[in-house]
Amino acid sequence: MSVQSPISSVNDFVVRFANVNGSGSASANELFARSILRHGVPVSPRNIFPSNIQGLPTWYEVRVTEDGHLGARGGVDMMVAMNPQTWDKDVASIEPGGYLFYDSTKPMPTSKFREDITVIGVPLTAITNSTYTDPRQRQLFKNIIYLGALCALLDLDPKLVEQLIGEQYKGKEKLLSSNVHALHLGRDWALQNLKCPLGLRVKKSDKVGDRIFIEGNSAAALGAVYGGATVCAWYPITPSSSVAEAFTSHCKKYRHDPETGKAKYAIVQGEDELASIGIVIGASWNGARAFTATSGPGISLMTEFIGLSYFAEIPAVIMNIQRAGPSTGMPTRTQQCDVIACAYASHGDTKHVLLFPEDPAEAFEFAAAAFDLAERLQTTIFLMLDLDIGMNHRLCRPLKWDDAKQYDRGKVMTAEMLEEGRDFGRYLDVDGDGIPYRTYPGTHPTKGSYFTRGTSRDRYARYSEEGAVYADNMQRLVRKFETAQDMVPRPLQANAAKPTKYGVLYFGSTSPAMDEAIGILEARGHQLDRMRIRAFPFHSSVASFIADHDFVYVVEQNRDAQLRQLIVNENGIDPVRLVPILHYDGTPITARFIANAIGDHQDHLKVTPLRKAVT
Amino acid sequence: MTYIAKPKFHHPGLKKNELGYTHRDYEGKISTLCAGCGHDSITASIIEACYELSIEPHRVAKISGIGCSSKTPDYFLGNSHGFNSVHGRMPSVLTGANLANRDLIYLGVSGDGDSASIGFGQFAHSIRRAVNMTYIVENNGVYGLTKGQFSATADRGSKSKKGVTNTDNAIDLVAIALQLGATFVARSFSGDKTQLVPLIAAAIRHKGASFIDVISPCIAFNNHAGSTKSFDYVREHNDAVNRLDVLVGREPISVDYAPGTVQVVEQHDGSRLALRKLDADYDPHDRLGAMTFLQKHAAKGQIVTGLLYVDPDAEDLHTHLDTVETPLNTLDEQALCPGSAVLDKINASLR
Numbered sequence: 001m002s003v004q005s006p007i008s009s010v011n012d013f014v015v016r017f018a019n020v021n022g023s024g025s026a027s028a029n030e031l032f033a034r035s036i037l038r039h040g041v042p043v044s045p046r047n048i049f050p051s052n053i054q055g056l057p058t059w060y061e062v063r064v065t066e067d068g069h070l071g072a073r074g075g076v077d078m079m080v081a082m083n084p085q086t087w088d089k090d091v092a093s094i095e096p097g098g099y100l101f102y103d104s105t106k107p108m109p110t111s112k113f114r115e116d117i118t119v120i121g122v123p124l125t126a127i128t129n130s131t132y133t134d135p136r137q138r139q140l141f142k143n144i145i146y147l148g149a150l151c152a153l154l155d156l157d158p159k160l161v162e163q164l165i166g167e168q169y170k171g172k173e174k175l176l177s178s179n180v181h182a183l184h185l186g187r188d189w190a191l192q193n194l195k196c197p198l199g200l201r202v203k204k205s206d207k208v209g210d211r212i213f214i215e216g217n218s219a220a221a222l223g224a225v226y227g228g229a230t231v232c233a234w235y236p237i238t239p240s241s242s243v244a245e246a247f248t249s250h251c252k253k254y255r256h257d258p259e260t261g262k263a264k265y266a267i268v269q270g271e272d273e274l275a276s277i278g279i280v281i282g283a284s285w286n287g288a289r290a291f292t293a294t295s296g297p298g299i300s301l302m303t304e305f306i307g308l309s310y311f312a313e314i315p316a317v318i319m320n321i322q323r324a325g326p327s328t329g330m331p332t333r334t335q336q337c338d339v340i341a342c343a344y345a346s347h348g349d350t351k352h353v354l355l356f357p358e359d360p361a362e363a364f365e366f367a368a369a370a371f372d373l374a375e376r377l378q379t380t381i382f383l384m385l386d387l388d389i390g391m392n393h394r395l396c397r398p399l400k401w402d403d404a405k406q407y408d409r410g411k412v413m414t415a416e417m418l419e420e421g422r423d424f425g426r427y428l429d430v431d432g433d434g435i436p437y438r439t440y441p442g443t444h445p446t447k448g449s450y451f452t453r454g455t456s457r458d459r460y461a462r463y464s465e466e467g468a469v470y471a472d473n474m475q476r477l478v479r480k481f482e483t484a485q486d487m488v489p490r491p492l493q494a495n496a497a498k499p500t501k502y503g504v505l506y507f508g509s510t511s512p513a514m515d516e517a518i519g520i521l522e523a524r525g526h527q528l529d530r531m532r533i534r535a536f537p538f539h540s541s542v543a544s545f546i547a548d549h550d551f552v553y554v555v556e557q558n559r560d561a562q563l564r565q566l567i568v569n570e571n572g573i574d575p576v577r578l579v580p581i582l583h584y585d586g587t588p589i590t591a592r593f594i595a596n597a598i599g600d601h602q603d604h605l606k607v608t609p610l611r612k613a614v615t
Numbered sequence: 616m617t618y619i620a621k622p623k624f625h626h627p628g629l630k631k632n633e634l635g636y637t638h639r640d641y642e643g644k645i646s647t648l649c650a651g652c653g654h655d656s657i658t659a660s661i662i663e664a665c666y667e668l669s670i671e672p673h674r675v676a677k678i679s680g681i682g683c684s685s686k687t688p689d690y691f692l693g694n695s696h697g698f699n700s701v702h703g704r705m706p707s708v709l710t711g712a713n714l715a716n717r718d719l720i721y722l723g724v725s726g727d728g729d730s731a732s733i734g735f736g737q738f739a740h741s742i743r744r745a746v747n748m749t750y751i752v753e754n755n756g757v758y759g760l761t762k763g764q765f766s767a768t769a770d771r772g773s774k775s776k777k778g779v780t781n782t783d784n785a786i787d788l789v790a791i792a793l794q795l796g797a798t799f800v801a802r803s804f805s806g807d808k809t810q811l812v813p814l815i816a817a818a819i820r821h822k823g824a825s826f827i828d829v830i831s832p833c834i835a836f837n838n839h840a841g842s843t844k845s846f847d848y849v850r851e852h853n854d855a856v857n858r859l860d861v862l863v864g865r866e867p868i869s870v871d872y873a874p875g876t877v878q879v880v881e882q883h884d885g886s887r888l889a890l891r892k893l894d895a896d897y898d899p900h901d902r903l904g905a906m907t908f909l910q911k912h913a914a915k916g917q918i919v920t921g922l923l924y925v926d927p928d929a930e931d932l933h934t935h936l937d938t939v940e941t942p943l944n945t946l947d948e949q950a951l952c953p954g955s956a957v958l959d960k961i962n963a964s965l966r
Contacts, residue, residue, distance in 0.1 A: 037966075212965035222961070228951040230943040231714050233707075254953040262939040264946055266714040268932075271740040275707040278700070278737070282711025285698060286676070286719075287944035290711060304701055398962040401955045407948055440944065441676045441696030441712070442719050449673060451689050453699040463689075 004116035007097040008199035011041045011066035013077040015150075015200075018090045020083050022054030028143035029060040031164060032150065033393065036064055037213060038160040040205040044070040044512070046392050046588065051238065051331045057086045066207055070359075070395060071513030072388075072588040078200055080146060087112065099198060101150070103142075120194060122149045127185055141182040148186025155197035157204070158187060212361075212398050216389035217293075219360035219399065220319055221246035223367025224291055225254055228407050229317070231290035232267045233279035235298065238331045239387040240321035243293035244269075273298035277305040277316065284315040285452060287412070287440040289371045291317035296325040296338050299345065306380050307346025308454045310477070313427070313436070315374035315381075315410070318342075319367065322386040324586045333586025334387035336508055339562035342382045343536055349474065351481050353488060354382045354536040358511035359389060361396040362534075366489065368401075375410035377484050378438060386557070388509040388588040413437045418447040426450045426461040427473060434480030481537055488535035491542055496527035503549040504598065505542070505578075507533040507563060509588065510555055516591035517598070524595070526602045528553070536566065543571045546578070553598055555581040557589050621645050633669040641665045641672055643693040648683055653805035653831030653846075654753045658690045660808050661722070661751075664815035665692065668863065675720045676712055680705040680734060683760055684726035684753035684831075692722075703734025706741030706750070710932070713746055716942040717933050720819060721748040728758050731767035731786045738788070742795040742824050747931035749818040749825045752788055753805070755833035756844035763836035774841030787913065789923060792826040793906050798929030799825035800905070802920045804849050805832065813859040814922060820861065820886040823929030830918060843916075854912055856897040856921040860889040882927045890922060899925050 007013070015032075019025035026047070033045040044063040050056035063073050078099040081090045094100060096116045102108070104121025113119050128142045151158055162180050169176035190196055221243050224232070234244040248267055255264045270276035276292045283290035294302065299320055309316045322338050324330035329337075342354055355370060357363040363385055370381040411431075413424050418439070424447065427436050436459075439448040450461040456470045457463050464470070496518075506514045511532060521528060531545045546552050546567070554564040561580035568575050581597045583589040621644060629637040641662040646655050665672065672694040679685035681702035688697040700708045709723045723741075730738040730752050741750070756769040763776050767786045774780055792800050799821040803811040811829065818825035830849050832838050838845045843852075863886050880888040880899075890899065898904055905924045912919045939946075 208966075210962075210966075212962050214965050226952050226958070228946075228948065230946060230951065231711060233711065254957060255951070257939050260939065261937075263937050264939050264943070264950055266933075266936050266938055266943060268710065268714070268744070268936075270707070271736055274704060275710075275737055275740060278704045278707025279711035279714070281700070282678070282698075282708035282713075283715040283943075284711070285708070286712040286715035288711075288715030290715070305704070308701055399958050401952070401958045403955050405948075439696070440716075442674050442716065445671060445673045446694055449694050449696050451697040451699065454701065455699070 004097045006099070006118045006199045007077050007095065009077070010201050010203050011064055011205060013064050013200045014073050014075060015062045015064070015078045015080065016076040016090075016093070017060040017080040018083045018086050019058050019060065020085070021050060021052050021056045021058040023143070024140045025058075025082065025143050026060065028147050029062070030393070031161070031168070032147055033062045034164055034213065035156055035161045036062070036202055037208055037395070038164060039157065039202050040208050041066055041202055042068045042070070042207050042395050044072070044395065046072060046388070048587075049332050057083050064202065066205055068207060069512065069516040069591065071516055072590045074590040074592045080150070082146070099200065101146070101153070118198070120153065122146065122186070122189065122194075127189060131185060141178070144179055144182035145186035148183040149190040151183065152187045152190035152196040153194065153198050155201045155203070158183065208395065210398055211395045213393050213395055214360045215242065215391060215393055216357070216360040216363045216385050217242040217321060217391060218246040219364040220293075220367040220383060220385060220390070222250055222399065223364040224317075224371070225250045226364070226401055227289065227368030227371040229289045229291050229371060230265050231279065231283035231288045232265070232292070233270050233276040233290070234292050235270045235273045235276050235294065237273075237295045237298050239323055239391045240293040240295045240298070240319065242391065243319055243321065273301040274305065277302040277318070280316050281305055281309055281314050284374070285441075289317075289375070291319060291371070293319040293321065295321050295323050296329065296341070297327075299338055299341055303345045306352065307348060307350055309380040310346060310350045310352065311348070312452050312454055313378040313438070314452070315378055317370045317374050317381050317383065319383040319385065321390040322384065324584070330586045332387070334509065334588055335557050335584060335586065336384075336386055336510070337558040337562065337584070338384070339558070339566060342384065343566055351537070352380050352382055353377065353484050354384050355489065356384050356507040356534055357389065358508060358532065359396045360394050361399060363389060364399045369489070372408040373484075373487060376408050376435070376487065377480060378410060378435065379480070384508060386509050411435055411437045413439050413443075413448060415444045415448075418444045424448050425459045427457065427476070428459040429476050429479070433483040434476045434478070435483060485537040485539055488537065488539075490539050491531050491533050491545070493529065493531045493541070493545065495529045497522070498527050500527035500529055501550040502527070502602070503529040503531065503545055503552040504555060505531050505533055505545070505552055505563070505567070506555040510557060513589045513591045513594055514555060517594035520591060520595035521599055524599050526599060528598070533563065538567065538570060542567065543573070546571070546573055551577045551579055553579045553581050553601070555589070555594055557583050559584045632666055634671060636666065636669070636672065638662065638666050640694070641692055643688070643690040646690045647686065649835050651834040652683070653755060653833070654684055654687050655690070656805040656808060657751065657753050657811070657829050657831055658687050660811040660815055662691050663808070663812045664819065667812070668816050668819060668861075670720060670819070674718075675722055677722050677724065678705050678709045678712060679724040680726070680729035682726040682729050682758070684724055685729060687753070688722070688724050703729050703732070704737055705729065706734065706737040706746070709748055710741055710744065710746050713748060713932070714938075715944045717747070717938070718942050721746070722819070723748050723750040725750070725752050727752060727754045727756060727766040727768040727788075731788055735767070735786070739791060739795055742792050742797045742826060745796065745798070745824045745929070745931050745935065747822055747824070747933065749815065749827070751815070751827045751829060753831045754788070754828050754844070755831050755837050756842070757833050757837040759833050759836055770843040773843040774839070776836050776839055787909070788826070789828045790906060790909055793902055793909075793924055796824070797826045797924070798823035798926040800924040801826070801922045802828045802830070802918070804830045804853055804920055806846055806850065807853070807920070810855060810858060810920065813861050816861040817859060817886075817888050817922065820863070820882055820884055821925070821929065822883050823926070823931050849918060852916055852918050854917040854919050856894040856919060856923070857899065858891040858893060859922050860891070862887040862889060880925055880927055883929065888922070888925070893921070899923060
C-alpha cells in the first residue's frame with residue numbers, strides 16, 4: 001500500500017497525455033481541454049511535439065486552473081500514458097500521490113508502476129476492438145473512449161462534451177453519433193468498473209467569462225486581415241507556417257469581393273525566405289500592406305533585405321514565431337532567443353522596432369498595429385511571438401476592433417500635393433521627426449519619382465558617397481528611431497502591495513508565469529514591482545523603473561539574457577543592476593521556476609546580523 | 616556621372632509620340648558605365664521602345680538587382696520610380712511590386728551574375744510564377760564591377776582577359792526560361808538595335824512573363840580574343856531566326872514584306888507582332904522545337920537570336936491568384952477590414 005495519499009484537488013491540476021505522433025489524439029485531447037472550459041473552468045493546454053509527422057512521441061498537457069494561471073505549471077498530477085515508447089519517463093514524471101491512466105488490455109508487470117501513485121487501468125484496446133473492425137476507426141475512437149473514461153473519473157458533465165462534439169460535427173450526423181457513442185462506451189465502462197470520481201475533479205465554475213480560446217498564430221493572422229494586409233509571402237517553417245495558413249483561411253472567408261468573387265489579397269509561397277521578404281519589400285514599396293511570417297532560420301536569411309528596409313526606408317512587417325536556436329536548434333520547442341538578432345538585424349548600423357505580445361489577444365492587436373507602424377515609420381516592424389503563444393490555444397480576452405479606426409498610411413505625398421508644388425525630397429526631414437515623405441510609383445507624370453537604392457544618397461535620393469551626406473542620413477535614422485519610442489506600445493507596470501527596492505522586467509509569453517510567480521513570491525515574503533516590456537525601442541519609463549529600484553530581475557527565455565543586453569546597451573544601464581533570470585531548455589517558463597530563482601536570490605540577500613549568527 | 620545634371624534643353628522641333636512626349640522624356644541620368652559599354656545600347660533601346668509604344672513614362676516601375684546592368688535603370692525613364700534592390704533579388708521585389716499594383720508596367724533589369732549566379736533561384740521562380748513583367752538580362756559573361764571574374768553564363772572554354780580558361784559549363788538563361796514556362800522568350804545583341812527595340816516593345820506589350828537575354832559585351836573585361844561574348848565573336852556567330860515589327864494600332868500590315876515571309880501574331884492586348892522569317896523552319900509557337908533548335912545551334916557555337924517563343928494567350932500571376940482588378944494598393948479600410956460585427960462572431964465561435 002502506498003503511504004502517499006492520493007492528490008485531492010478540485011479545478012486545479014495538470015493532466016498530461018502521452019501519445020504517438022500521428023495517432024489522431026490531438027483532436028480528442030483538445031476536446032478534453034475545451035470540455036473543461038465549458039464547465040467555466042479555465043485551462044491552459046500545451047502541445048509538446050516532435051519535429052516529425054508520424055511515430056515519434058508527442059504530449060499534450062492540460063493545466064486545469066480555477067485561478068486562471070495560464071502559464072505552464074510543471075509537474076503532472078495525472079498521466080494518460082498512451083505511448084509505450086515513453087512509458088518509463090512518463091511514469092517517473094508523475095507527482096507523488098498522482099494518477100496513472102493506461103490501457104490495461106495487456107497486463108503490465110508491477111515493476112512498471114510506482115507505489116506512490118494511483119494506477120487506473122482501462123482496457124481501451126479490448127473495448128475498441130470489440131466494437132470496431134476498421135483499423136483507422138479503432139485508432140481514432142480509442143482516443144474518444146479514453147476521453148469518455150476521463151469524463152467519469154474527473155466528474156465531467158457528459159452533456160457538455162456531447163455539445164462540443166455536436167458543434168464540431170455539425171451537419172455530419174454519422175460522425176457525430178459515432179463519436180458520442182464512443183464517448184459513452186468509455187464513460188460507462190469507467191462508471192461500472194472504477195471508483196469514480198477521483199480526488200482530481202472538475203466542478204462547474206464561472207471563471208472563464210467571455211474569454212476566447214485561440215492560437216496566437218491564428219490571432220496574428222487575423223490581425224493582419226484587420227490591419228489591411230493585402231500581400232503575404234512566406235516560406236514554410238515551424239512554428240510559423242500556421243500564420244500564413246490561417247491568413248489564407250481568414251482571407252477566403254472575409255476578403256473576397258461579394259460581387260465578383262475575386263480576391264482582395266495575394267498570397268505567395270516563396271521559394272525561400274529571401275524571396276518572401278523580397279516580395280514583401282517590393283509590395284510595400286509599391287504601397288500595399290505586406291507581411292511575412294517566419295522563424296529564426298528565416299530571420300537569418302532575411303537580414304540583407306531587412307537592412308535595405310531600414311536604409312532605403314521601406315515598410316515591412318515580419319512575424320517571427322521564435323523557436324529554440326541557434327541553427328536548426330529545436331524546431332518544435334519554444335524560446336525568446338531572437339531578440340538581439342531582430343533588434344540589430346543586418347550588417348552596418350541598424351536598429352529595428354520589435355513588438356512583444358503576451359498572448360493571442362495582443363498578437364491580434366499588435367499585428368494590426370504593426371502595419372500602421374511600418375507605414376508611419378517606413379521601416380521593418382517585427383512581431384515577436386514564440387511557439388508557446390503561437391501554436392497553443394490560449395484563453396484570452398475577446399478580440400476587439402473599433403470600426404471608426406482608420407489605417408495610418410504614413411507620410412505619402414500624393415499627385416495633388418506634388419501639383420501644389422510641395423518640395424519632395426524622399427529623404428528630407430520636413431517635420432523634425434526623422435520621417436520623410438514617400439511617393440508611390442506611378443503617382444505623377446513629371447514630379448515625385450525617385451530612385452530607391454541601398455546605396456548612400458542625399459536628401460533628394462541622389463546617389464552620394466560624401467561623408468557628411470551619409471552621416472546626415474544616418475543621424476536622421478536615429479531621430480526616426482527616437483520618434484518610434486513614443487509610438488510603440490508602452491510598458492505596463494504593476495507595483496507590489498508594499499513599497500519595495502526590487503523590480504522585475506519581463507516580456508512576451510513569460511507573462512502568465514510571471515503573474516503567477518508574483519503571488520508565490522509574495523507568499524514567501526518577497527515584494528516585487530513588475531514591468532512588462534511590450535516593445536523596442538524602450539520607452540523612457542523602462543529606464544526610470546530601473547532607476548527607481550536597487551536592482552531589477554530580467555526574466556527571459558534564452559541563454560544569453562538578450563533583453564537585458566539590449567537594455568544595457570540602449571539605455572547605458574550598469575549591468576550589475578539587472579539580474580538575469582534565464583530559462584532556456586525549450587519548455588515554456590513556469591511560475592515555479594521564476595519564483596524559485598528569484599526567491600533564492602532574494603533569500604541570499606537577507607544578511608543575517610553577525611551577532612545573531614554566533615549566538 | 617550621375618551627379619552631373621543632364622541639360623534639360625532640347626531642340627524645339629523634337630519629334631513627339633502619340634501622347635506628345637519626346638524622346639527626351641524617356642531618358643534618365645547620364646550613364647556612369649564605361650564608354651562603349653553594351654549596356655548603354657540596351658538603355659537606348661529601352662528608351663526607344665517606350666517612346667515608340669507611347670507609354671506614359673511614370674507608369675513604368677524599373678527594378679533591378681546589383682551590378683553594372685542593375686545601375687542602368689537610373690539612365691532611362693527618369694520620371695519613373697526605380698528600385699536598385701539587392702544582388703540577385705530583383706525578381707522577388709518585382710513580384711511583390713506587381714502584386715501591389717497590377718496596373719503599372721514592370722521592367723526588371725538584371726545581369727548574368729545577378730540572374731544566373733546569386734539570383735538563379737529567384738530568376739527561375741519568377742518565371743515559373745508567370746509574373747507579368749519584362750525581364751531583361753544584360754548578359755556579358757563577366758563580373759564588371761569587381762573587375763573581370765567569370766560569370767555563370769561564360770561559355771566553357773572561353774578565356775578571361777587575364778588568360779584563364781573557364782572550365783565550368785555555362786547556364787543558358789533562354790533555355791531555362793523556355794523550360795520554366797516563360798510565355799515570351801527572346802535573345803538579342805546589344806549591337807543590333809534594329810532587332811532589339813521591337814523585341815523590347817513586344818515584350819512590354821506581352822501580358823505574362825517575358826524574358827529577353829541580351830548579349831551585351833563588356834568593353835573593359837570581356838571584349839578580347841578568346842571571349843565568346845565580345846562584339847566580334849557575337850557578330851560572327853549571330854544566327855537571327857526572325858525580325859520583328861510591333862504593330863500597336865489596327866493599321867494594315869506594311870506591304871514591304873515579301874509574300875509568305877511574314878507571320879502575324881496577335882497578342883492578348885490587341886497588339887500584333889509581324890515576324891519576318893529569316894529561318895524558314897523556325898516556329899516561335901513551338902516551345903519544344905525552340906529548345907531543340909537552341910541546343911543544336913549552341914553545339915555548333917552559334918548564338919540564336921530573335922523572338923524564340925511566344926504564347927499570345929498567356930496568363931499571369933494575377934490570373935492565377937484571381938485577384939481583383941483594382942490594384943491592391945488602392946484598397947482601403949472599407950474594402951479590407953471585416954469590421955467589429957464579424958469579429959464578434961469570430962469571438963463567439965472561439966468559446
